[in-house]
Amino acid sequence: MKVAKDLVAASATPMVLGILAESESYGYAILRRINELSGGELDWTEGLLYPLLHRLERLGYVESSWQSVTGERKRKYYRITDKGLAELAEQRRQWDTVVDALKEIWHDRVPLTVNPLEGLA
Amino acid sequence: MTEQDGQEELEAQFEQWRQYVLRRRELQPFDADELEDHLRGSVDELVAAGLSPDEAFLVAVKRMGSLDELSREFAREHSERLWKQLVLTADTGSPVADTRSRRDLWAMVSCAAGAVASVKVPALFGLNFEDDSSFYARNFTLFALPWLAAFLAWRRKARRSVIAILVALFALGAVAANAYPLADKSQSVVVTSIHLPIALWLVVGLAYIADDWRSFRRRMDFIRFTGEWFIYLVLMALGGGVLSAFLFNTFKAIGIVPEEFISHWLLPCGATAAVVVAGWLVEAKQSVVENIAPVLTRLFTPLFTAALFAFLVAVVWTSHGIDVEREALILFDLLLVVVLGLLLYSLSARDPLAPPGPFDKLQLALVVSALAIDVLVLLEITGRITDEYGSTPNRAAALGENVILLVNLAWSAWLLLTFIRRRTLFTALERWQTGYLPVYAAWAWIVVLVFPPLFSYI
Numbered sequence: 001m002k003v004a005k006d007l008v009a010a011s012a013t014p015m016v017l018g019i020l021a022e023s024e025s026y027g028y029a030i031l032r033r034i035n036e037l038s039g040g041e042l043d044w045t046e047g048l049l050y051p052l053l054h055r056l057e058r059l060g061y062v063e064s065s066w067q068s069v070t071g072e073r074k075r076k077y078y079r080i081t082d083k084g085l086a087e088l089a090e091q092r093r094q095w096d097t098v099v100d101a102l103k104e105i106w107h108d109r110v111p112l113t114v115n116p117l118e119g120l121a
Numbered sequence: 122m123t124e125q126d127g128q129e130e131l132e133a134q135f136e137q138w139r140q141y142v143l144r145r146r147e148l149q150p151f152d153a154d155e156l157e158d159h160l161r162g163s164v165d166e167l168v169a170a171g172l173s174p175d176e177a178f179l180v181a182v183k184r185m186g187s188l189d190e191l192s193r194e195f196a197r198e199h200s201e202r203l204w205k206q207l208v209l210t211a212d213t214g215s216p217v218a219d220t221r222s223r224r225d226l227w228a229m230v231s232c233a234a235g236a237v238a239s240v241k242v243p244a245l246f247g248l249n250f251e252d253d254s255s256f257y258a259r260n261f262t263l264f265a266l267p268w269l270a271a272f273l274a275w276r277r278k279a280r281r282s283v284i285a286i287l288v289a290l291f292a293l294g295a296v297a298a299n300a301y302p303l304a305d306k307s308q309s310v311v312v313t314s315i316h317l318p319i320a321l322w323l324v325v326g327l328a329y330i331a332d333d334w335r336s337f338r339r340r341m342d343f344i345r346f347t348g349e350w351f352i353y354l355v356l357m358a359l360g361g362g363v364l365s366a367f368l369f370n371t372f373k374a375i376g377i378v379p380e381e382f383i384s385h386w387l388l389p390c391g392a393t394a395a396v397v398v399a400g401w402l403v404e405a406k407q408s409v410v411e412n413i414a415p416v417l418t419r420l421f422t423p424l425f426t427a428a429l430f431a432f433l434v435a436v437v438w439t440s441h442g443i444d445v446e447r448e449a450l451i452l453f454d455l456l457l458v459v460v461l462g463l464l465l466y467s468l469s470a471r472d473p474l475a476p477p478g479p480f481d482k483l484q485l486a487l488v489v490s491a492l493a494i495d496v497l498v499l500l501e502i503t504g505r506i507t508d509e510y511g512s513t514p515n516r517a518a519a520l521g522e523n524v525i526l527l528v529n530l531a532w533s534a535w536l537l538l539t540f541i542r543r544r545t546l547f548t549a550l551e552r553w554q555t556g557y558l559p560v561y562a563a564w565a566w567i568v569v570l571v572f573p574p575l576f577s578y579i
Contacts, residue, residue, distance in 0.1 A: 027155060028162035046159060046185050047194035050152070055198050066154075076155045 002043050012044075012052055014095060017080060017088040020062055024079040027053065053078055061087050131174040135160070138182065147192040147199060160185060222405060228275055229401035236268040236393040241386075250385060255305040257389075259298040262318040265396035267291045270328035272397055276404060279331035290324045294569070301573040309573045312514045320565035322347070323558065325400075340555035345469045346403055348414030348462075353399040361391050415470030418463050422480070422487055425463060429456075429490040436497065450519040453498045457526040460491040464533060465554060473548050477541045485537045488530050495527055514576045518568050525564055529557050 019025060019033050027049055034044050056062045061084030066074050080088070135157060142153045160181050167177035185191070240261075248256055270287055279287075298317055303310045329346055330339040365383050372379045435441075464484060502520070536553055539545045 026158070028159045031159075045190075045194075046156065047191040050155060051194045051198035054195075058198075073158065073161065074154055075158045076151075 003038070003041055005043075008042055008044065009048070011095075012048060013056070014088060014091040015042075016049075016052060016056065017061060017084055017091070020078055020080040021085065021088055024077050026075050026077050030078075056084070059087075060084075127174045131164070131178060134175070134178050142188065145188065145192045147196040152195065156185070156191075225276065225401065225405055228272055229397060232268040232272040232275075233394040233397040235271070236265045236397050237390040239268070240264040240389045240393045244385075250389070255310050256299075258314045259310060259317065260295075261314075262321050263291065263295055263298060265393040266318075266321045266325050268393075269397050269400045270325045272400060273325065273328040273404075274331055277328070277331040279328065283327070283331045287324060287328055290327070291321070293566075294321050294324070297566075297569040301578060303573060303578055307579055308513055308515050309576065309578055312518050312572060313569055316518065316565045316568040320562060320569055323562040323565070326558065337552050337555040340558060341469060341551060343558075344465055344555070345412065345414070346400075348466050348469070349403045349412060350399045352413050353402045354395055357395045357399060358392075361388075361395070412470060414466040418466040418470075419480075422463050422467060422483055425459065426483055426487040426490065429460075429487065429494060433490055433493055436494075450498070450502065450516065450523065453495055454519055454522050454526065457491060457495060457523065457530065460487060461526060461530065464488060464530075468551055468554060471547070473546075473551065475547075477543065477547075481537060481541055485534060485541060488534045488537065492527065492530055492534060495523065495530075499523065499527070513579065514568075514572045517576070518572065521564060521568070525560060529554075529560075 015034060016030060019030055025033070027046075030053075031044055031046075031049055034042055053062065053064075057064055057078070060081060062078045062080050064076050064078050067077055069075050138160070139153050139157055142148050142156060143150065148156075160178075163181035163184060164174070164177045167180055168174060172180065243253075243256070243260075250257055267287075270291070274284055274287060294317055298313060301309070303313070326340075326343045326347075327334075329343045330336070333339045365387060368379055368387070369383060464487075467480070467484060532553060533550060536545060536550045540547055540550060
């Protein structure tokens with residue numbers, strides 16, 4: 001099962017802000033972390049991640065700095081700002097609402113299973 | 122293959138990939154840095170998992186997905202990047218290009234400062250704009266164009282012999298403008314003031330093609346340069362006009378009238394500096410702005426063709442002879458210049474290998490109708506040439522120009538026709554136009570140097 005594209009896009013901002021709230025990080029590590037957290041179910045591309053990071057930076061939610069690692073290699077690290085933390089809290093409140101509502105609807109129900117044979121019968 | 126070799130090959134592959142990424146306008150050098158770091162992270166992990174470096178590279182690139190998609194996503198966030206920015210020093214990211222553009226900037230600033238200084242030097246000797254306006258009219262281009270030529274020659278690393286020729290020609294221009302005993306109100310002063318800029322502009326052309334004198338491609342580049350330079354100059358003049366208007370009116374509002382400052386400092390200094398700055402802008406920004414002269418040509422060729430055609434029809438319909446009064450010849454000269462300009466600037470942007478199309482036919486129609494009108498004008502004149510025309514420098518110059526342009530356009534029309542009928546190649550037309558440039562130069566110099574004594578300085 002892969003998570004649908006729209007859902008990935010909708011959850012992208014709180015996901016990245018959440019990861020950066022743990023500690024400062026860089027693109028590749030963020031992608032690894034997302035992969036790890038979702039057990040490989042979230043299909044993130046570079047085309048999603050980097051423009052998103054740049055947007056968050058433009059909005060002032062994160063700030064970046066170039067640091068050099070081994071040799072001439074430079075790496076761009078991102079760090080969450082206070083404004084970013086506030087935004088994260090706000091998004092988290094909204095997500096909690098959505099998740100709670102969904103849980104309420106699905107409460108006590110047996111997981112839906114579709115049996116094609118049953119449908120035919 | 123040793124590990125060392127593998128590492129070097131991997132570096133080469135990274136470099137190649139980077140170049141590939143940088144070709145996209147949406148991706149800037151620092152994006153490439155970031156993505157490269159990402160790719161390296163991915164490669165390192167795959168190597169650690171047991172893949173060989175080049176296998177790891179292939180897999181990592183594949184995982185990153187197509188660059189098209191990547192740059193599309195970047196473009197959504199950074200839409201401003203799709204508009205090329207006209208900045209003072211091009212941010213190319215490569216240190217060599219950076220130092221080069223910075224050195225260009227400094228050379229331009231010094232040349233512009235030189236031009237500004239030279240326009241104000243005569244004031245030290247008591248000459249001013251009101252009382253000696255004829256001196257300034259004759260010499261105006263001599264203040265600015267040598268500096269533009271100097272900038273171009275510096276940029277082309279012109280040889281000493283070329284520089285010597287340039288200096289000699291500008292000196293000759295200065296002599297022509299000032300040595301003859303011309304009265305301030307004489308016709309010759311006007312004729313010289315019009316023709317000296319043309320002669321000197323073609324000297325600037327020599328500086329422009331300093332690295333390759335004979336190449337017709339370089340000459341074509343100079344024609345392109347001329348068009349873009351003119352457009353930048355007009356834009357700067359518009360900006361300058363707005364600046365002066367604001368300066369004048371805001372200061373007037375507090376009771377200070379800065380008329381003297383504007384007319385004695387801002388306008389002359391700004392104009393001479395703009396000549397150099399426009400040259401620098403064209404040189405530095407060749408690719409930033411889409412060449413605009415060819416675009417204008419495309420827009421106006423059909424309109425001019427229609428206008429000329431309508432005029433011809435009207436002449437035939439009303440059987441009304443063209444009234445060739447004093448200014449008429451100059452008007453029709455200008456018409457030919459415009460037609461020539463339209464022809465030149467569509468030539469300059471055309472792919473020489475493309476087959477003849479409808480636009481070429483349209484151009485032929487334009488040139489032929491201009492020629493037809495001009496022949497009518499000349500027929501009208503020939504009747505009176507002995508008694509009225511050709512007796513003054515004004516008319517002799519106008520007539521000479523008319524003949525020169527007529528010859529050029531007639532042969533161009535012929536070449537266009539043979540090209541449309543697929544008898545000749547398009548380059549024949551290009552070569553004809555670029556080969557004709559020295560004719561303009563020769564004529565302008567003749568008018569400036571020979572006409573005053575010939576017409577006994579009237």
